[in-house]
Amino acid sequence: MKAIDLRSDTVTLPTSEMREAMYRAELGDDVYGEDPTVNRLQEMAAERVGMEAALFVASGTMGNLVCLLTLCGRGDEVIMGHLAHSFLFEAGGSAALGGIHPHTVANQPDGTMRLEDIEAAIRPYNDHYPRSRLICLENTHNRCGGAVLTTQYTSAVCELAHAHGLSVHLDGARIFNAAIALGVDAKELVGDVDSVMFCLSKGLSCPVGSLVCGSTEFVRRARRNRKVLGGGMRQVGILAAAGIVALETMVDRLAEDHQNARLLAEGIAATPGLAIDLERVQTNMVIFGLADEVEMTPEGFVASLAQRGVKLNSIGGRRFRAVTHYGITTGDIEESIEALQRVMGERSAKAWGFGAVGNHGCQER
Numbered sequence: 001m002k003a004i005d006l007r008s009d010t011v012t013l014p015t016s017e018m019r020e021a022m023y024r025a026e027l028g029d030d031v032y033g034e035d036p037t038v039n040r041l042q043e044m045a046a047e048r049v050g051m052e053a054a055l056f057v058a059s060g061t062m063g064n065l066v067c068l069l070t071l072c073g074r075g076d077e078v079i080m081g082h083l084a085h086s087f088l089f090e091a092g093g094s095a096a097l098g099g100i101h102p103h104t105v106a107n108q109p110d111g112t113m114r115l116e117d118i119e120a121a122i123r124p125y126n127d128h129y130p131r132s133r134l135i136c137l138e139n140t141h142n143r144c145g146g147a148v149l150t151t152q153y154t155s156a157v158c159e160l161a162h163a164h165g166l167s168v169h170l171d172g173a174r175i176f177n178a179a180i181a182l183g184v185d186a187k188e189l190v191g192d193v194d195s196v197m198f199c200l201s202k203g204l205s206c207p208v209g210s211l212v213c214g215s216t217e218f219v220r221r222a223r224r225n226r227k228v229l230g231g232g233m234r235q236v237g238i239l240a241a242a243g244i245v246a247l248e249t250m251v252d253r254l255a256e257d258h259q260n261a262r263l264l265a266e267g268i269a270a271t272p273g274l275a276i277d278l279e280r281v282q283t284n285m286v287i288f289g290l291a292d293e294v295e296m297t298p299e300g301f302v303a304s305l306a307q308r309g310v311k312l313n314s315i316g317g318r319r320f321r322a323v324t325h326y327g328i329t330t331g332d333i334e335e336s337i338e339a340l341q342r343v344m345g346e347r348s349a350k351a352w353g354f355g356a357v358g359n360h361g362c363q364e365r
């Protein structure tokens with residue numbers, strides 16, 4: 001049975017065009033700045049987000065860390081959402097390696113932090129306080145179900161930050177999903193932020209890689225921090241080649257993933273025993289839960305679906321995340337909905353004492 005893997009868009013495999021480009025890539029030593037394929041990708045990336053320069057890094061985690069190390073010193077404070085990927089899932093790297101102090105502000109369900117909460121978190125100068133130095137945003141917002149931050153919101157945060165002498169970093173791992181969902185150019189969503197990181201290895205299907213973008217001076221310093229982290233790579237054009245194909249061919253198709261996510265979400269909404277807020281489904285992620293009256297455990301639910309060939313992640317508190325991506329077709333989504341309905345049908349059949357669906361031998365009625 002072919003598995004329909006909805007755990008993450010990081011499970012995507014490179015396209016044949018990418019493999020071909022990787023095979024043929026012109027290479028050089030990128031630590032000397034001499035890999036023509038990396039240089040081309042970096043120029044394309046900077047242009048796509050409206051920044052002066054870009055730097056190829058190994059992962060989104062490395063990209064965020066490079067940006068934080070470049071924008072903050074030891075003992076400086078970074079303000080970020082309590083559900084930010086950087087706060088929850090990057091092994092505390094900025095604190096461990098950079099001595100950067102995280103100050104969390106509540107994320108709203110739409111992925112924003114309230115401007116008044118951000119402002120209240122910015123500290124005045126005082127010998128007792130860490131220095132507030134940076135605000136981090138995330139677009140789309142992973143833990144908030146792929147929620148999209150608007151151009152207006154990002155501009156308002158930048159205005160607030162800059163007025164207080166702080167910088168803004170945008171974790172734009174999925175910035176192109178946000179741009180496609182809003183029908184705007186990624187440049188607009190990046191606006192006045194001081195640095196942005198985006199990933200090639202998620203919905204854009206590359207095997208490896210992210211880009212850090214900012215001013216020429218920012219990238220010069222970021223390059224040094226990448227080196228500190230051991231991220232200076234040599235003939236890395238072999239990976240950058242896939243990135244060029246991704247930027248040229250894989251951005252517009254993200255709309256298909258969003259349509260599939262919507263279809264899945266509607267199927268979930270129509271399945272008794274599952275709970276979902278359809279308004280929260282904006283891009284390629286679908287977060288849903290087991291309704292209160294359902295007695296199944298989250299582990300049991302995930303295992304039953306896996307038995308039917310559908311993989312997704314449990315994200316705690318009886319909630320789950322399904323992510324659509326390249327390689328997942330509309331047919332796969334229809335099959336996934338069927339699998340969900342069967343699992344929930346079995347559950348209600350068991351609750352009524354009928355045994356598994358398909359077993360018509362009534363047991364105890």
Ligand SMILES: Cc1ncc(COP(=O)(O)O)c(C=O)c1O
Nearest residue numbers: 059060061062085138142171173
């Ligand atoms: C919003 C966000 N930022 C950063 C990352 C880190 O990317 P990577 O897995 O390439 O380190 C992820 C990964 O899922 C993410 O969702």
